[in-house]
Amino acid sequence: MFENLSERLEKSFKILKGQGKITEINVAETLKEVRRSLLDADVNYKIAKEFTNTVKEKALGMNVLTAVKPGQMMVKIVHDELIQLMGGTHVDINIKGNPAVILMSGLQGSGKTTFSGKLANLLKTKRGKHPLLVACDVYRPAAIEQLKVLGEQIGVPVYSEEGNNDPVKIALNAVKEARATGKDVVIVDTAGRLAIDEQMMNEIAAIKKAIDPEETLFVVDAMTGQDAVNVAKEFDEKVGIDGVILSKMD
Ligand SMILES: Nc1nc2c(ncn2[C@@H]2O[C@H](COP(=O)(O)OP(=O)(O)OP(=O)(O)O)[C@@H](O)[C@H]2O)c(=O)[nH]1
Ligand SMILES: [Mg+2]
Structure with a gap:
């Protein structure tokens, strides 16, 4: 399931990586592809939509269009957001009682x-x-x-x-x-x-x-x-x- 998703995400970024000059349209297309990948992986529609909206906002805020390596920057933003979505913090199982x-x-x-x-x-x-x-x-x-x-x-x-x-x-x-x-x-x-x-x-x-x-x-x-x-x-x-x-x- 997850291999499939990462493969799809990988493909989404091809649109950006192949471009010499990145336009807002390229970014929008990439995000559309990302959203589709999430939906195909059975992610809730609302979550997928919110996710791509947040990524878009962050990308624009970080001036992705004029960045030296926009493709890499987008990959990083999506990666960080995915971690956030899955729960950014790690909580260990509580085995402190006796027993x-x-x-x-x-x-x-x-x-x-x-x-x-x-x-x-x-x-x-x-x-x-x-x-x-x-x-x-x-x-x-x-x-x-x-x-x-x-x-x-x-x-x-x-x-x-x-x-x-x-x-x-x-x-x-x-x-x-x-x-x-x-x-x-x-x-x-x-x-x-x-x-x-x-x-x-x-x-x-x-x-x-x-x-x-x-x-x-x-x-x-x-x-x-x-x-x-x-x-x-x-x-x-x-x-x-x-x-x-x-x-x-x-
Ligand atoms: N492949 C795979 N099979 C699993 C896994 N966990 C459970 N199974 C299988 O799923 C079936 C049900 O697992 P159980 O652990 O008996 O489920 P249960 O919740 O205790 O079931 P009940 O006691 O009937 O409510 C069994 O055939 C397990 O072998 C898993 O992580 N992977
Ligand atoms: Mg059982």
């Missing part, structure tokens, strides 16, 4: 369980942490098994209570277990639903209230496209999320 509790949320099949495993592995191997994975999906017996298999692969223990169908209690017990056994990060994997429904929202909200996590992460399939924003908003309103994970970027 730090991380709650996963998201629709069915979005990648919660897989990401729980990836995160546990990352924290274990790169941060020297001792994570505990928690199976709070009580609806699908195979879900517990899936997490156990993942845990085994990465050498991270998995807390589960077969037969207990109260995810709030399981989560609370897991945090107790983590404290008792010296685990410093608790990653709580929860059940997903096909679409947003009240029961799921209430359940995840109840788990959140009980364990008061450091981070509530919302996992969404990157291929969902723009609807992901609506679902994320809904989760944020009902549950309150601290971060969004885009899964399946490969």
Whole structure:
């Protein structure tokens, strides 16, 4: 997806780079091409429009037309704006609690369980942490098994209570277990639903209230496209999320 976008952006600048003298028309054409590339990459129309407007203003403000290397200057302006658009600042995951509790949320099949495993592995191997994975999906017996298999692969223990169908209690017990056994990060994997429904929202909200996590992460399939924003908003309103994970970027 992103390779495609960068290729398209690259092409947009050909218009400028090939010109001996840059005119306002060349700049406008380039920006039109940039906007088209963003739209084709499923960027929201309003965002794409605002983006090219900002770039245009900056370009004119910096007198791009009379610059020595206008093509390069435009590339830099677009590059800087893209960074700004993606979020200019870097915020690390909060794993400061003792134990730090991380709650996963998201629709069915979005990648919660897989990401729980990836995160546990990352924290274990790169941060020297001792994570505990928690199976709070009580609806699908195979879900517990899936997490156990993942845990085994990465050498991270998995807390589960077969037969207990109260995810709030399981989560609370897991945090107790983590404290008792010296685990410093608790990653709580929860059940997903096909679409947003009240029961799921209430359940995840109840788990959140009980364990008061450091981070509530919302996992969404990157291929969902723009609807992901609506679902994320809904989760944020009902549950309150601290971060969004885009899964399946490969
Ligand atoms: N290629 C690819 N596949 C992924 C990725 N993350 C998850 N998957 C696949 O997507 C499917 C669903 O992933 P899960 O992690 O089970 O999703 P989930 O949100 O836990 O699903 P439920 O528990 O049913 O709600 C599985 O077949 C995963 O192998 C990813 O980053 N890349
Ligand atoms: Mg799952």
